[in-house]
Amino acid sequence: MKSPLVTVYITNYNYEKYIEKAIESVLSQTMESYELFIIDDGSTDNSKTIIDRYRNNDNISIIYQQNKGLNITNNVAMRAANGKYLMRLDADDFLEKEALKKMSQALENDEKLGLVFPDYYYVDADGNRTGIEQRHNFEKEVSLYDQPAHGACTMIRLEFLKDLGGYNESFTCQDGYDLWIKFITNHKVSNINTPLFSYRRHGQNLTTNEDKILKTRKQIKSVFVNEHFHSPKTLGIIPVRNTFIGDINLPLFEIEGKSLLERKIESCLKSRKLNHLVISSANEDILNYARSKFQQNDRISIIERPKAFAEKNQSLNDTITQSLAFEKEKERIYQTIMTISLEYPFLEAETIDEAIDTLTLFKSDAVLSVRPDNRLYYQHTGETLKPILDQEKFTKLEREALYKGVGGIVLSTVKNFQKHGMLTKGRISHIVVDQKTSFGIFSKFDFELFRSIIHQTELQ
Structure with missing residues (x-):
């Protein structure tokens, strides 16, 4: 019996509906050369x-586990x-009639192609269409591969998948991300x-568990x-200004026995991939405080920067240049530099490491910490408020997606910084941070909320 061209498998757990x-x-597929495992x-x-x-369907095999x-x-x-090609369909999703034909044709037409994935419709619990997700055109627009395919309904060349060792069974979700990284590193x-x-x-999707997804991706x-x-x-x-919110000295104010600055430094020191840390400030009180706490730590340099470098509208470029020069005098040379904002108090070492891994993996020049932003933004035209982008339209274009810089991380190669005189140039990749990491202290309200969260955490 001739082998099918495509193997489809449906994974099901309690999706009787x-x-x-x-x-x-x-x-219902227009292509007949397939087998289906349920x-x-x-x-x-x-x-x-x-x-x-x-x-009793000849094309179907059933596995209970x-x-x-x-x-x-x-x-x-x-x-x-x-089959020659393999594709997973989740039990709560469904295919268009031409799906297997079009994806298998793409793989048949290019023997170097390892996987192919389509755009897709969003539907509600009753199957009513609510939108379309339209990805970039990979033939014309994509050179940075940090936006993975949807895990399901991606068709894979089975030979390549086996050569790459299949799926990593130590992860319980994000199989598509694991697969994506393996393939972009080795195949088209x-x-x-x-x-x-x-x-x-429908509210029960695994993809709604953001914390678990982001942790697994890390x-x-x-x-x-x-x-x-x-x-x-x-x-x-860590550039530190003598910032006050009301009468509160933000860097030095102690909550539950630790200042914001001390908490930030301790978090950075837990990073496995941050080799050295510079505390840069023009304020004598901050410098003395940092020295009293961390002067003896050989992973930390405490540098006084000129007051002009610390002005509010001044970029960090001079501070970065000074820090690199100071480290060079100590015969410490680096390939990458990361600025870490004090104002984001919940940044953890794992997120710092993820940024460095992301730059390494995707061979980018820089990495920003961000969150997707689906809110509506408007500009005043003089006559009315007009949406910047029509974010409520049915077709959601990947190239129009908005991201907000939060979390306080900017990472760049030293070569990129020296070439452009700033960190955020060249090919910029990103990491998505969770909501807690994205929380910043920029007002009295933010500060009180931060203090409440820390207090509750200490009580647990």
């Missing part, structure tokens, strides 16, 4: 009854697959600028970089 639609969307991971609802209706998790399930499908990837599946948003990057790359030697710089 949606599983039939997913299965039927595969059976893998149920220990459902406790009525899923089994629905799945068993398809037991007990709570193995997504990545183990992905490897089960990889080993069972007879591309997309089809046509929506070929529907992604259902771990995936860390594992891959540690196995395949050497991390650059990195200098961190």
Whole structure:
């Protein structure tokens, strides 16, 4: 019997409400050369009854297993697959009729192509379309690959996947991100600028658990970089102004026995990839405080900068240049530099390390810490307020997505900084930080909220 061109597998856990639609969307494909595995991971609802209706279909194989998790399930499908190409469909999503045909054609037409992924529709719990996600055109617009494909409905060349060792079973989510990093490092990837599946948003999606997703992405990057790359030697710089909020001296005000500055420095020192830290200030009280706490720490330099460098509208370029020159005199040379803002009190060492891993992995010149910003922004035209972008429109274009710089990290290669005279030039990649990390202290209200959070944390 001739092997199918494509192996599709549906992963299901307690999606009795949606599983039939997913299965039927595969059976309705215009392409006939496929096989379908339905893998149920220990459902406790009525899923089994629905799945068993398809037991006699020659194109369908059914696997029942007990709570193995997504990545183990992905490897089960990889080993069972007879097709040349492999694609996962989540049980709550469904395909357009041409999906398998168009994606497999793209792979057939380019033997160097490792994976291909399409645009997609957003649908609600009842299957009503609410939008379209339209990605960049990979043939014309993309040279920085830090925006991964959606994990599901990405078609993969099975031979390449096996050569790369399959899926890392130590991760319980973000299989698509793990896969993406492996493929962009070793093979060509591309997309089809046509929506070929529907992604259902119903409030129970794993992708709504942001903290877990971001934590897992950090771990995936860390594992891959540690196995395949050497991390650059990195200098961190904390520029400290004598900032007051009302009568509160922000850097030196102590909460639960520690100042904001001390907390920030201790967080930075926990980083595994930040080699050295500079505390730069023009204020004598801040300098004396830093010396009293950290003068003996050989990972820290405390530098007095000229008052002109610390003016409010002054860029950090002179401070960075001074810090690099100081370190060079100490015979310490760095490949990358990172500025770390004091005003973001919840930045953790793992996020600092993620920024360095991101620059290493994507070979970018700089990295910013950001959050996606879906709020509406307006400009006054003199006659009315007009949206800057029509962010409520049905088709969501990746090139129009907005990001807000938060978290207080700017990382650049030294070469990039010296070439452009600033950090934020060249190819700029990004890390998405969680909501807590994005919190900054810029007002009395922010400060009181910070104090309350710290107090509650200390009580736990």
